[in-house]
Amino acid sequence: MGETLEKTFVIALVTTANKQEAEKIIRRLLNEKLIACANIISPVSSHFHWSGKIEKAEECLILMKSRKDLFEKLAETVKSLALPIINGSKTYLDWLESCLRQDILDDFVSQE
Numbered sequence: 001m002g003e004t005l006e007k008t009f010v011i012a013l014v015t016t017a018n019k020q021e022a023e024k025i026i027r028r029l030l031n032e033k034l035i036a037c038a039n040i041i042s043p044v045s046s047h048f049h050w051s052g053k054i055e056k057a058e059e060c061l062i063l064m065k066s067r068k069d070l071f072e073k074l075a076e077t078v079k080s081l082a083l084p085i086i087n088g089s090k091t092y093l094d095w096l097e098s099c100l101r102q103d104i105l106d107d108f109v110s111q112e
Contacts, residue, residue: 008068009096010082012075015046015059022060025078034074035064036099067100 012035016022019042026038042060049055066074071082088096 007097009085009088009093010066010068010071011085012062012064012066012071012080012082014062014064014078014080015044016062017057017059019060022062026062026064029064029074029077032073032077033099033101034070034077035066036096038062038064065096067097070100 014022014025016025019040022040022042026035026040029035029038040060040062043058044061045056046059047054047056064074064080065085066082068082068084071080074080075082085093
């Protein structure tokens with residue numbers, strides 16, 4: 001698979017208050033083919049600044065595998081961060097690609 005911007009795979013990170021919320025988000029994004037798969041890690045202990053104070057909370061962390069060109073659409077659905085996947089086995093990356101929607105990629109390529 002060639003390394004081009006539109007084919008760059010990412011891992012999107014999202015935290016949720018509970019497992020049910022995480023599963024709801026995952027199901028929606030899978031149905032829209034914005035992610036190929038997701039993992040829920042629970043619980044995670046989150047520490048953060050909020051309203052001028054340092055807070056902590058138990059949350060669920062979702063790791064979602066997607067493509068860079070789909071991230072903007074994914075981020076419209078849920079607040080998230082994306083980290084690049086810098087390498088992976090060809091069979092795994094081919095599988096990811098086969099699970100993700102192509103219409104956004106086709107639009108992206110035709111605009112160049």
